[in-house]
Amino acid sequence: MNEILSMLYLWLKSAHLIFVIFWMAGLFMMPRFFVYHQESAVGSDEDAKWIEREGKLRKIILNPSLIIVWAVGLALAYNIGAFSQGWFHAKLLVVLALTGYHGWMMAYLKKLARGERTMSDKGLRLINEVPGITAAIIVILVIVKPF
Numbered sequence: 001m002n003e004i005l006s007m008l009y010l011w012l013k014s015a016h017l018i019f020v021i022f023w024m025a026g027l028f029m030m031p032r033f034f035v036y037h038q039e040s041a042v043g044s045d046e047d048a049k050w051i052e053r054e055g056k057l058r059k060i061i062l063n064p065s066l067i068i069v070w071a072v073g074l075a076l077a078y079n080i081g082a083f084s085q086g087w088f089h090a091k092l093l094v095v096l097a098l099t100g101y102h103g104w105m106m107a108y109l110k111k112l113a114r115g116e117r118t119m120s121d122k123g124l125r126l127i128n129e130v131p132g133i134t135a136a137i138i139v140i141l142v143i144v145k146p147f
Helices: 002-007 009-038 045-080 086-113 121-127 130-144
Strands: none
Touching (some): 009 045, 009 130
């Protein structure tokens, strides 16, 4: 298994980075969708269009990217022996938090589809900063490996 992972390492690393970019793009887009969705009247045609758009973003980009990022990322970590390194533990913790954020967004998507608007536009704009902050932390941990 290690031999196969070693031979495919650069391909796996490329795939990991590509799907991280897709996942992050979706994580940046969804809260913006929520802001615009909340402006539509519950039950309106516009409301239905936002529900459809959010569903497509979830099904086509967000969820598949999340799964691929995790599967390929864990294979890469195993291949390089990262599980014993401090920087990787920190990265894993941040990625777990980002995955939790992803899950929260999927739950909020369902609330909007039911007509519930529990967050303010300002709150949604504020949480839109989460992916950028976590991406910066992850890049520093992976490149600098501070511990």
